[in-house]
Amino acid sequence: MILSLPRRLVRLPSMVLAGLAILTLVALAAVFAPWLTPWGPEEMDMMYFLEGPMPGHWLGTDANGMDVLSRILHGARIDLGVAIASVAIAVTLGTLVGLVFGYAGGWLDHIGMRVLDMFQAFPVFILALAVAAILGNSMINLILTIGFINAPPYARLIRAEVLSLRNRTFVEAAEAAGNSHISMLFRHLLPNALTPILVIAPLNCGWAILMLASLSFVGLGVPVPGAEWGAMISAGAADIVGGRWWTATFPGIALFVTVLGFNLVGEGLQEKGVKR
C-alpha cells in the first residue's frame, strides 16, 4: 500500500500534482509559521508603520506596524484549518443524511428533500453572511456556519448517487443475499457512492476558504487584529487609494494561490474521471 503510493502519484494528472505541490507548501507554511517568521502575527514594529517591502519586512508592514509576511504565514493556519474543519463537517453530515434519505426513500426522503430545497433556496454566501452576523464571529461559530451551509450539496450528491446505485443489479443482489439495512448502507452503498465526493471535496475546500475570507473582508469573520487573509485585505483596502498597495495585494496572492491549489486538485481529478 505504502510502497505503491509513489507509483500511484506518478499516474495522477499533472494538474493534480501541481495542486498538491502548492497545498503542501501552504501546509508547511502553516505548520512552521512560528519558526519561519521573525515577527509574531500580531507583533508591532514601532519603527515602521505602513512601509513598503524592505529587508527585515520583506512584504512591508501594515498600518499597525505588523509584518505582512509573518501575518500571511500565520494566516495559513487559520484559513487552512477553518476550511478543512468545515468541509469535514459538511462531508460527514451531508453523506449521512444523503445516504439515509436515498436508501429509505418514501416519505422520509420526500420531506427531507423539501427541507433541503428550502435551505438551498438561499444563495449560499448570503445565508453565510446572515448566520455569521447573528451568531457572532467566534472561530467555532465560523467553522460550524460554513460547515452546515456546505452540507446540503453533499446530501444531494450522495442521495442522487444512492438512487442511481439502487438501479444497479448488485444492490438488488445484495438485498436478495440477505444483507441487513446497516450492511446495505455501509458495505454496499457507501463505498460505491463516495467517488464523486473525492472530486467535490477539494473544490469545496477552496470555496470554504473564499467564504471565510469574504466574511472577514466585510467584518463578519475573524475579528480585526487576527491574522486572516480576508481580514488583512480588508484592512489594506483603505491603503490602496493612497498608493500603499502591499497590505492588500500580498495576502490576496496567498489566498488566490491556496484556492488555486485546491481547484487544481479538484479539477484534475474531475478531468481524470471524465476520461474514465
Add this chain to the structure above:
Amino acid sequence: MSALLDIRDLAVTIPTAEAEVQALRGVSLSVAPDEVVGIVGESGGGKSMIARAVTHMLPGAARMSGEITLDGRDVTHLEGPALQEFRGGGVALCFQSPRSALSPTRTVGKQMADRFRAHSPGGDLRARAVEAFQAVGLREPERQLDRFPHEMSGGMCQRVMIALALACEPRVLIADEPTTGLDVTLTGEILDLIAAQAQGGRGVMIISHDIAALSKVCDRLVVIEAGRIVEDGPTREVTHAPKNAYTRRLIDAVPDIREKRAVGTEQRGDTLMLLSGVGVTYRGRFGRNRVPALSDVDLEIRKGDTIAIVGESGSGKSTLSRTIMGMLKPTAGRVDFRGTDIARLSFGQKRGMRRHMQMVYQDPMDALNPRMTVEEIVSDPLRLVERDATRRSALIDRALNEVGLDPSFRPRFPHELSGGQAQRVGLARALAIDPDLVVLDEPTSALDVTVQAQILTLIRRLTERRDRAYVMVSHDLATVRALCDRVVVVDAGRIVAEGPTEAIFTAPKSPKTRALLDAAPHLGDRLEETQ
C-alpha cells in the same frame, strides 16, 4: 464480380495509456453492388472498427493504414467538402443504438430534411420524408415527422435511423449491430428491411455478433477474430462447412431449437412455492397510469423442477421473477414459500427466507459490487448462516469449485474478470448458501456467444442433479428447450401457456407461443428456403 467498396490491408492501432492496441490487422474485404455482406465476431473483436475506419470516424488518437476504394476511387484520406460528400453519399452508417444516435432536440422530420439538403436538395422535403418513412415501414409517417426520438419506441427509432441513412442516398449502407435491444420478433423484420436495401447497385454491410440472425439475410459472411479476418465466404459455405476453428465455435454456440432436454421426467418433487392469483400493479404518480404488470398468475414450483419463464420484453416476465424472489410486493394474491406467504413479510422477516432462495442476474458485471473481491461477494449471503470464518472460507471454495473457478480468483475484483467468469461468480454466490430455489434471470443474454455455451453447459449440469428448483427467465426458446422441463409463457402480464416443455413446443396452443417459436433464430433458415 467487381467490387463497389473495397478494403485492402486495413490496420488500425489505438494507443492507450498502457500499450498500443491493434484493433484491426491486415483486413481486406469487399462489398459488391446488390450484395449483403455480414461481418460477424464477438465483442472486442474489432468488427465495429471497420465501419468507423471506412466512415472516417475513428477516435482521434487512432492510426490507420491500408487502402479503401469506393467505385474504384480512393477514399482512404478525404478532407473538407469531399469528405462531407463521401460521408452519407458514399457510405452511410446506421449507428448501433438508434435512440441515442438521433438528436434528442430535433424532430425526426427535420433530421430527415437535414440529410436531404446535404445530399440531394430539392423538392418538397416533407413529402420526400413521408415517402421515405413509408418505405421503411413506419406507420402513419405523416404524424411521425413532428415527433422527437424520445416519443418513439426502439423499433421505430431503428426504422428512422435506416431512413436517415437512406436519405443520404448512399452507395453502401453499413448497419452496426442493428438489432441490439430489439425483441426477437422485431429482429427479423429489421434485418430483412436492411438487407432489402441491397438493390439498384447499392451494397449493404451488416455488423453483428449473431451469426444465426446474419445467416438468414446475408449473401456472404466475414468472420473476425481479434482484429483479423479468419474466414470469408458465401453464407452457406461458412455455416455448413466452416474451415476455421473460431467460426466453428461460433456456430456450435448457437443453440439448436430442435435439441431436447436430455433427462425428462414427469415425476415431480414436493411443492416448494405456490403462487395463487398474484397480481402486480405499478402505481404511477398520484395514482395515475395504473398499469397491471402481472394479473391473476397461478404457478407451482416443486423441488427438482427446472421451469422456464418465456416472453417478450415488457411481457411481465421480470416482474414475475422478482415477485418469486420476494423483491416485489404483489398487490394481489399469495406467494407461499415453504408454508409462509412471503408477500406479507417485512424486510427483516424476509431476510430469514433469503437463505432458501437466491438469484442469478442478467448482466453479470452489474450484479457484482465493484468494490468487493470475489471472496467477499461469494461470502455475502453466507454471512447470514455461517459466522465462523474458517468454515465460511471452506464453503466459498466449494462454491467456486462447483462453478468451475479456481480458488485463486478469491482476491480478484469484478473489473479483473471476464463476462463469463463474472457470471460464474454470480452463480457461486447463489449456490454457496445451498438454497432450495434459484432464479436465473436471462443468465446468458449479456455474454458473448461462445461464453454463453459454456455457462449453459454449467447450468445444465447443475439442474440435472435435481436437488433444488431452478426458475429460468428467458426469451431464447432454443436454450429453454434444451434446458428446462416445464415452460411458462407470459404475455401482457398473464400466463398464456404452461406445461411440460415438449408439449408446448410440439403443439403450441396459444398464438403468442406460436409467434415466439417462429421468431426463434437458428442457423440454416435461409438454406432451407433456398434448397
Add this chain to the structure above:
Amino acid sequence: MRVAAYVLKRLLLLIPVLIGVSLIAFFLIRLLPGDPVLLIVPETATDADIAAARERLGLDQPVLRQYLSYVGGVFQGDFGTSITTNRSISADLAQRIPLTLELLIYAMALALVLAVWGGVAAARHWHKLPDKVLRFAALFGNSVPEFWLGLMLILLFYQGLQVAPAPSGRVDMDLAVPMQTGFILIDTLLAGNGKAFLSALHHLMLPVATLAITVTAPLLRSVRASALEVLASDNYRCAAAHGLAPGVLRQKYLMRQTLTRLPALSAIVFGNLLGGSVLIEYVFSWQGLGQWALRGMQVRDYPVIQAFVLVAATTYVVIFLLADVIQAALDPRVKM
C-alpha cells in the same frame, strides 16, 4: 398553452417553498443568543424601557403570531422599520434594488455571452491552444477572490493607469440626472444626457467586469463540458457521419444541445452573483442592496437582515423557476 399550464403548475409548487423560506428567514433571527431587545435599547435603559421596546416591536406576542403578522405585513409590502435608522425598510428596498439589479444584469449578460462563445470554442479545439488558454482563464476566475480582484482592478486602472473613475458613485458628481426608473443607464438616456450616460458606463465598467470575471469561469467550464459531451455523443457523430453541412452541424446539433443545459447552471451562478454583489458593492462603494444589508448585518439590525435574506431567497427561487421554464422550452424531453 402547454407552457402556460406548466408555468402555473410551477408557480403553485412555489408556494410551499416560499412559506418555508419565510419561516427560515424569520426563525434565523431566533438563533440570536440572548434577547434581541437588549441589542436595540441603549445600555442605560431601565426595565420599563425594555418592556416598552418589547411591546413596540411586538416581541411580547407569541412567536407564531409574530410570524403571521410579519408575513401579513410583507404581503402588503411592509417589511417593518430598521431598528437603527428608523427608516421604512420597504422604501430603502425600492431605492436600492435597482442599483444592485443593474450590476447583476449586466454582469450576467456579459458572462453568458463570454461563456457560450468561449466554452464552445474551447470544446471545438479540445486540448489545443485555445482550449488550454480558456481553461487556464476559467481556473483563474474560479480561484480568484472577487473582492480582491476588485481591489486589484482599482489599483491598476484607477490608481495606476488612471483610466477608471474613483470607486464611488454611479456618475461623476456634476452629471447627476433625475431618477425615474432607478436604472442609471436608462435614466441618463431618458434625460437625454449623453455625457452622463457615458459617465455611468465608465463607473459601471470595473464592478461589472469584476463580477463578470468570477461568474464567467464556472459557466465557461460547464458550457465546455456539455459541448464536449455533445461532440462525443452518438447523435452528433451520426449527424457528422451522414455528411451534414458544417453550419447545420454547429448550429442545429452542437449549439442547440449545448444550450439546453445552460439555464439550470445559470440560475445557480446567479445565486453566487447575488452573494458576490454584496462584496463588490462594498469594494466600489456602490450604494445598492448589498451595502445596505451589510450595514444592517454589522450592527445586527435584525429587521434589515430578515428583509434582505427574504428578498434574496425569493429572487433566487424565481430565477430558478424562470430557468426551468426556459429549459423546458429548449428541451423537448422535459416533461411539462
